[in-house]
Amino acid sequence: MIQPAWVAQAAWANLRADDRAWLLALAERAGAGGAALVGGAVRDALLGETPLDLDVVIPEADVEALAAATGLPFVFHPAFGNATVTLPDGRAVDLVRARRESYPVPGGNPVPRPGTLADDLRRRDFALNALALHLSPTGTRTLLDEVGGLDDLRARVLRPLHAGSFHEDASRLVRGARLAARLDLRAHPDLLAQVPDALAVADRTPRLWAELRLLLHERRPGRAAGVLRGWGAGTLLPDTALLDALDTRRDAGAEVPFTAYAAALLHAAPDPGTLAGRLSLGDRPAALMGRALSDTHFPDGTPERELRALLRPDAYPPLTGRDVLALGVPPGRGVGEALGHLAALRRAGQVRSSDDERAALKAFLATKGPHASL
Incomplete structure (x- = not known):
């Protein structure tokens, strides 16, 4: 269904000026079928946001030839007839030949298969992602809504667009x-009905694990995980209470990187190695978790300290070499000996605060004779 012209104009106005110019030139090169901006970019533009990611459906033109005609670097993907074009500022734009899709194996x-622009919109995931801002070769702009996405x-x-959507692609x-x-957003009853599927x-859906990894890159991963729990899909992840706590720290201004969220998730997992493999996390989150659980000193504001406060709430800042020197231990081998002694006491659970360590250090130095005492 074609929406009123003012709706198309509202979306168009929220695009970047350089993106508008690039899309108009692309539509002109594409010939009679023009080009259509689709998906999240249209959704966000209608919400008043300025989209950065662009996905473009080409209803009729040859995608590879069109990508080449832009004069920009591109990669062509023959299996799907798509091309990824790199814009001058480094962003990637997907050019997609209008198509239909079927899923022989869930x-x-x-x-x-080749299709129309309407077919392409109907193959998408959610109605509000199935909107298209079509540009004719002369620059006429039309907002197309095939499935009621604007109302949603x-x-x-x-x-979801149909009853088998999640069965096809979990x-x-x-x-x-x-x-x-x-x-x-709130879930439509049709969405909740498909969660068991x-x-x-x-x-059997590798893309699901890729999406879970992307979840950890969201602004509030804990909130997204909470949505899954609320929808009855909490079993996809281990306990996510630590993600919620990291959301709170991030909202308060703390620097909480992706690796910290990934480490928190691994800490809660019964089999961290398997989860790390499924999510393609690499070695860095596990290494961060190990440092956070250690007694090594890390400055305030570091991911190690943020995680340690959650994983070891009873932890305290251990004395450092600088602290030991300030307490009167002369520079040299004695500093390492004193720190080693304190580390052994921490492992044995015989000190539980910085004050305990200071008292233990005094007692230790007293055994070394008057020249080593405080």
Whole structure:
């Protein structure tokens, strides 16, 4: 359904000026079918945001030839007939030939077939992501809404496009939770009815684990994980209470990187190695978790200190070499000996505060004779 011209203009006005110029030039090169900005960029523009990520459907032109004609670097993906073009500022734009898709195997890759722009919109995940801002070769702008996505956007409702959506691709469940948390959306009853379908094929859907990894990159990963729990899909992740706590710290201004969220998730997992492999986390989160659980001193504001406050709430700042020197230990081998003694006491649970360590150090130095005492 074609929406009133003012709706198209509202979305167009919220695009960056350089993006508008680039899209107009692309539509002109594409010929009679023009080009259509689709998905999240249209959604966000209608919400008053300035989208950075652009996805463009080409209804009729040859995508590879069109990408080449832009004069920009691009990579062509022949399996799906898509091209990824790199804009001058480094952002990537996906150019997609309009298509239909079918899923012979639930959770597997879809099989594409040529289609119309309407077909392409109907293959998407949620109605509010199935909006298109079509540009004719002359620059005429039209907002297309095939499935009632504009009404869903106004109502802040997240609705799958058909009853088998999550059975085809369970990753849509996690993507929906990310969107719901980020944009304050509520789940349509049709979405909640499909959650068991997604859980049934989750282990056979590699894209679902990729979406869970992206969840940890959200502004509030704990909130997104909470959406999954609220939808009855909490079993996809281990306990996420630590993610909620890190959200609170981040909201308060703390620097909490992706690796800290990943480390917190691994700490809660019964099998951290398996989870790290499924989410393709690499070695850095586990290494961060190990440092946070250690007695090594880290300055305030570091991810290690942020995590340690959550993983070891009874932990205290141990004495450092500088502290030992300030307490009268002369520079040299004695500093290392004193620190080693204190570390042994911490491992044995014989000191529980910085004051305990100072008292223990005094007692230790007293055994070394008057020249080593305080």
